[in-house]
Amino acid sequence: MESKSGEGKVVCVTGASGFIASWLVKLLLQRGYIVNATVRNLNLDNENLIILLLLTTFLKIKPPYKGQVDLGEAAAEAGKRTEPAPESEAPTVTDPSPVCEIAATPEPPAFAEAAEAAPSSPTLASRSDEFEDMFSGTPPATGEAAGFGHLPIPRATRAASQTSECGARDGLSMMIVNEAFVHAQQEVDDLKGQLDAQSRETEKFLHLLRAKEDELNQAITLSNLRPELDAAKAENRQLKEDTSKVAHLLGLDGPNERLHLFKAELLEEQSFDAAIDGCEGVFHTASPVSLTAKSKEELVDPAVKGTLNVLHSCAKSPSVRRVVVTASTSSVIFNKNMSTPGAVADETWYSDPEFCEERKQWYQLSKTLAEEAAWKFAKENGIDLVTLHPGLVIGPLLQPTLNFSCEAVVNFITQGKEAWSGGIYRFVDVRDVANAHILAFEVPSANGRYCLVAVNGYSSLVLKIVQKLYPSITFPENFEDGLPLTPHFQVSSERAKCLGVKFTSLELSVKDTVESLMEKNFLHI
Template sequence: MSGGEGKVVCVTGASGFIASWIVKLLLDRGYSVHATVRSLGDPKKTEHLLALDGADERLSLFEANLTEEGSFDSAINGCICVFHAASPVQFVVDDPQAQLIEPAVKGTLNVLKSAAKVPSLKRVVLTSSMSAVTNGLKLPGSGDVVDETWFSDPLFCEQNKLWYHLSKTLAESAAFKFSKENDLELVAINPGFVIGPLLQPILNLSSEWVMGLIKSGKEITSDGIYRFVDVRDVANAHILGFENPQANGRYLMVGNLVHSSLIMKILHKLDPTLIHSDRYKNSNCVEPSFSISRAKAESLGVEFTPLEVTIKDTVESLKEKNLLSL
């Protein structure tokens, strides 16, 4: 335990994959945590948080709704930082405005409005996404190094029906605008495809993808290139983004940019019985034509977990929770 004794912080959407790890690491560091969930009556949202070390003494749960202004007031009151991780993650939607864009943008502004009311609050750390970085008029190409100066274009996202990407792009933009106008310090963490061990009892979308790749070799990107990052590194980056006084702006969080064939080979080496698809056994690992800078994240103090460790821990976690039926 170190660093957080006597300090109170808030984590929104605390039952989620990344947010649960933020709560855990904050408790491990001695912080007192106000954690918001959509429903206090849903044990799948609360039990794994209440079971964390330090939760009995230093974790308080609050119910809050992203689209309800003032809903986060009680949770944020008395805090010195808000880690805003609550945002819908869906890639197939019937009504993108209602299902994704409104809760992402309005929810972010509602959290920031609550934060702006608290004199003790020093900084907000926002969970953004690489989706808000690389979907612009200029797409990453051969020899490009993507860094924090790259921004997705809302019109491009809308024209290509990239609704999740649009929601994250608009939410991040609105957050920086509001923070500047209201004298709030804002740090944005932009993770890629987040994998790693689960704390919550149910599958999140990225874990579902890992299972799909193991069972059938099913891809979710057309080129098979993935921007992987360990969930524990992402959670740690959030906390470093608060604790480091010099932290500012955006931080891209991509530990490895790799082709799915490499993932399959790592999985095969880990456990040959895992792989149900043969199509990767003789395939060559395709090298991505561009790269994503880790420099700013590493300057924050992030030490990226090796990909092999992340994949091993992901699989072990899925097995432990009886979610990986082979």
């Protein structure tokens, strides 16, 4: 039976749409946690949401039930308006769904029931005192005749028919009945035609709305309404509208009740306050990953400032009892000792910022400085901090995008291209990394740093497993098959095992990674 250790507890996961974080959110939800998840973009610039806001709040436009609205004039008129439309003028909209749909429908005319027969020259106006409920849609209560199409026969016609059946014996009565019937049928046809025309006008109206979006936005800007629109959009930050980067999160078990999305930016102060407020635990996974950055500022600023922004928000919330930061082996092993044959790195090792800077290893520098800043802030502010240091994280993808580490696997297989010089990797499964985060939060004795490495090896280890799974595969010419099984430099995970982390075999991790990459069309074998 699956553990529900998080029942009723609220935690926050930053960068929730990422590779590791997506799995972390999945496992947290499975354990019963309530998860506040931050993402960079909730895609709130939803076309229909904007249109509806414009219609109902700013432009005072009503759907064209009785004719076409000129949007050029409406946009120009928007510059003259500073007050929102009265509630009575706003159309009723039930749902800003991807297909912009006006919920209100035209109100059909009412008719008073005729006593005996209809006048000889009926019109829509004159009928208003003679018929009622022509379009009521209510089935006859006592077996009366069916209507034309989806509309009931006018009661005047039924009344006239009943009069005839009760004893009208002359031709005049029958003529009156027939005339009433003909006129009523004509009115039904005319009104149905009007409704069809109005429906077509509505479609044209919506089409023009989309075509005029830029013009409308310009009108809003010129009329100083942009701040009001931005404020309205900000109120919807927890809406689950992003259909690309967060859709996979919304498909997990339990998101409707226990997953709450927040927009947050690493470099924006107080951006994480709302998401972290009231949480017991915070998992900070958000950080840029790139080995091709051209300057240290490109990676160092988001990594360091983003970590401090998250920790500042944690310090403000008295409910936070532990913070788990996703660091990296990059902040452990990059120093002069890594070239020592037979060396085994562990949690007591620290990367040297000068060593990284001399070699322009900006990603390694960013992770090193971010971890240093985190420990310094945590000590000064009494925050219970744990840092996790995974190697090259592989495994099945939940997110729709190709992350750096899984792209490295694709490059191994298709190009024989190494992710970095030396070709020594510290492989670990993403599911084990996500589980280690939860253990680091739940285990009371957890503290300090934990290296997460299942296997130390060369890329050739991965390729041999792939070759066994797919014997017909052809590898690039630069594939090296004669490398030693154990590299001269390794990272130990003994401390993580003491925490309770159990590592997936490399064979299963590679198999699941390759199958996932193929399923998502990132790899073709």
